Every structure is written in structure tokens, then in C-alpha cells.
Amino acid sequence: MGGGSVRGFIFFRVFKPNHRLIWTGLLAILLGMAAHPWYVAYRERKALEALSWSVASKVIVVDPGHGGADPGCVGGSGVLEKDVNLAVARRLGAYLSQAGGTVILTRDGDYDLSDPEHQSSAIVRKRDDLEARMDLIKQYRADLFISIHANSISSPRWWGAQTFYHPKDPEGKRLASLIQEELLKNLGQSYRWVRSEDFFVLRNAGVPAVMVEIGFLSNPREERLMSQPAHQGKIAWCIYAGVVRYFSGEPAPTCPF
């Protein structure tokens, strides 16, 4: 018998291997590993709750794009952009009001804001509609304007939400970057980052403004997701988290890729 096995023998005499204890330990480690992402999400929610005071007393115009005769883009299986925009806007409005913000929805139903007396053409009607949405920003002395849209292109390949801001709106860029960071973290890595665009509503808002294109209706998987209330709530939560971080003064994150 060599010295090594004697030492081994003594070891097992002193620390009797208790199989039940070993298995319990392993199980605890596995459970801990499985629960870790939930724990991180829980911690993040708690951190956000602590910052949600920043939204109190703020006035936010939430703008579900399109409505009424204008469906926006249409998915392959018939999901209408105007419907998903409204669903996400309502959920976002609920989160913001719960945090003490004053929320103005530019529409809370299936209609547009054009003047019924003044509808000579679709272009005139669209212009009227967008101007009426801009008027609400002034009327309610809003602090922020958030427009919700969905995207569509000819190829079904592309997916992912993307947030836009106006090139002359640095605060809009900060808000857009914070929202985009939340979207990437919670909806998957789409390798899309914020972009500046000279859209009518971003140019004319007069307050920090963003447009969130919440996904591609031309992508069958994303079309299906966007019609589901759970996913709509997730998108709304991401935008809400970005707004909370924005009002609490967080600097703009930079593109992570």
C-alpha cells in the first residue's frame, strides 16, 4: 500500500462522502445557474422602479401611427400596422401613467385626426392628420413626443426594432439610444442601432422626439409576435424603460457593436 492511498483512506474516513449532500449541492448550483437571468431581470426592474420618480409630472405625447382609412403597412398574414401601433401605445401609456406621468395619446381608437371638412385628397388628409398630432404637443405643453410605427420592406428576411431621431435633436438622440439599448437587451440582438431621419413628425415636434419602428411586418415571425399582447407589452416596457432612464438624466449609450 503506497502513501497516497493511505492518505486517500484517511481522507474518506475523515470526510465521509455523503452522496445525498453532493447531489443536493449540485442541484442547488444548477438551479442557481438557471435562475440567474431571472435574478438579473428582477434587479434591473427594481433599479428602474427606483428611478421611475423621474417620469412624475412629465407630459408625454404618445403617438400610435396611422389609423382609420390609413392602415400603415400590412403583414403577409394581414396584421395591420395601425392596430399594433395602437396596442403598443396604450401599453406604453399605462406604464407611464402608473409612474405618475401625464400621457396624451394622439388617438385612442381606429381613426385619424384629419379634418372631415378638408379631405380633398389622401395627401391633404395625411398632412392634416400629422399637423393635428403636432398641435397636441403644443396644446398640452408636452415634454416629449414618442411616435410608434412598424416597418415593412420587400424582403421577408429583415427583422428588429429601430429607433429614429431628428439630426438636429441631440436630446432626441439620447432618448432614442436609451430606448434602443432596452430593445436590443429585451428583444434580441438585431444589430440595429439608432438612426437620424428628417421625418415630418420628428422635424416639427418642437420637443425631444423619437419614432420607434417596433419591428418588421414583412418578417413572418415578427408579424406573428407583434400581434401578440405579451410581445406588445414587452416592446412597451422597453420604450418605458428608455423614457425613465432619459428623464433621470442618464447619458446616451454608444453603439455596442
Ligand SMILES: [Zn+2]
Ligand atoms: Zn408607419
